[in-house]
Amino acid sequence: xxxxxxxxPAKAKRGDIIEIKTLMSHIMETxxxxxxxxxxxxxxxxTSFSCRYNGAEIFRADLFPATAANPFITFSTIATDSGKFDxxxxxxxxxxxxxxxxxxxx
Amino acid sequence: xxxxPAIAAAMLxxxxxxxxxxxxxEIPQAQRRSGYSFMTPDTQAMQNDDTANPGMLGVLDGEAxxxxxxxxxxxxxxxxxxxxxxxxxxxAARYPxxxxxxxRPVTLEQRVNLxxxxxxxxxxxxxxxxxxxxLTAFVARQSRGVPIETGADPQxxxxxxxxxxxxxxxxxxxxxxxxNCHDDNWDKHLAGSAITQAQPTGxxxxxxxxxxxxxxxxxxxxxxxxxRAQPFDYGAPELVELELYLMxxxxxxxxxxxxxxx
Numbered sequence: 384x385x386x387x388x389x390x391x392p393a394k395a396k397r398g399d400i401i402e403i404k405t406l407m408s409h410i411m412e413t414x415x416x417x418x419x420x421x422x423x424x425x426x427x428x429x430t431s432f433s434c435r436y437n438g439a440e441i442f443r444a445d446l447f448p449a450t451a452a453n454p455f456i457t458f459s460t461i462a463t464d465s466g467k468f469d470x471x472x473x474x475x476x477x478x479x480x481x482x483x484x485x486x487x488x489x
Numbered sequence: 490x491x492x493x494p495a496i497a498a499a500m501l502x503x504x505x506x507x508x509x510x511x512x513x514x515e516i517p518q519a520q521r522r523s524g525y526s527f528m529t530p531d532t533q534a535m536q537n538d539d540t541a542n543p544g545m546l547g548v549l550d551g552e553a554x555x556x557x558x559x560x561x562x563x564x565x566x567x568x569x570x571x572x573x574x575x576x577x578x579x580x581a582a583r584y585p586x587x588x589x590x591x592x593r594p595v596t597l598e599q600r601v602n603l604x605x606x607x608x609x610x611x612x613x614x615x616x617x618x619x620x621x622x623x624l625t626a627f628v629a630r631q632s633r634g635v636p637i638e639t640g641a642d643p644q645x646x647x648x649x650x651x652x653x654x655x656x657x658x659x660x661x662x663x664x665x666x667x668x669n670c671h672d673d674n675w676d677k678h679l680a681g682s683a684i685t686q687a688q689p690t691g692x693x694x695x696x697x698x699x700x701x702x703x704x705x706x707x708x709x710x711x712x713x714x715x716x717r718a719q720p721f722d723y724g725a726p727e728l729v730e731l732e733l734y735l736m737x738x739x740x741x742x743x744x745x746x747x748x749x750x751x
Contacts, residue, residue, distance in 0.1 A: 386549040390540035408546040411700075452700035453543040
């Protein structure tokens with residue numbers, strides 16, 4: 384039951400620097416912890432995040448076991464054209480989630 | 490031996506004088522503060538922004554579960570309660586509430602499970618499970634901003650009193666009662682962390698240390714471990730009574746669910 388929260392301004396002026404905030408639901412199990420009986424809890428993390436703006440990749444990040452649960456990633460870009468942001472998270476055990484948000488640039 | 494009553498009276502007087510400062514002082518209404526006000530501006534900003542507050546992920550999950558059909562009767566919460574925004578508004582501000590069938594107070598988590606058993610014929614969800622926290626957070630979210638009014642039901646009075654007694658009771662190897670920190674020393678720090686007033690305004694809440702949502706019972710159990718006492722089991726009547734007392738103590742303060750705490 385994965386869910387994402389995306390915060391992209393609905394409107395911006397051409398050339399404005401806009402902030403994009405993303406929050407993805409994920410346990411980010413490090414693979415270093417053990418159960419009460421001593422067995423290792425297998426690693427289960429998001430390994431890659433990317434954002435495309437009208438098809439062109441504008442941001443990418445690799446994630447590692449030290450990242451806390453529910454990764455909150457924010458970055459900024461320049462509003463060039465109206466259109467769509469596509470977000471993608473890829474991780475262990477076939478984890479793959481997408482989300483999108485649109486923006487109107489005047 | 491004719492002076493004995495006089496000595497006894499004098500000793501009683503001395504005992505009274507000594508004992509008075511040992512009684513904990515309750516926090517005056519005007520000085521009550523939510524745990525929110527003890528946090529750094531960064532953590533406050535995280536709670537304020539619904540797209541940055543990780544507790545909202547639980548609320549989203551809870552919204553999906555609210556509409557999901559389950560149990561032998563194949564009914565969803567929404568089939569009886571319809572739109573939670575209307576039907577659940579202010580509900581969390583009244584919990585723990587008295588359950589006439591059980592004859593004792595139940596927490597919001599227990600109410601969700603009672604509803605599952607009685608009206609959906611589904612198995613109860615385990616305490617602190619993702620689904621139970623999500624559903625509770627979703628229900629409690631509908632009361633955000635509503636002043637807490639727990640304890641208005643007179644049937645709850647004996648249970649509130651028991652919770653109050655437990656709050657004042659010294660326990661554990663460190664021999665501390667809740668009151669010793671949360672009434673008497675809430676303006677101080679313990680190893681760099683603020684000692685707060687123990688006003689449970691935002692449960693279930695997202696605790697950064699836990700990296701997940703957690704219930705008030707989890708918080709209370711962690712506190713008991715901290716004073717090296719044996720924590721009560723989840724759902725134990727003592728924990729419910731303590732939760733009930735804490736909520737009546739916070740009466741009038743607005744619900745913040747899902748809050749963020751460090």
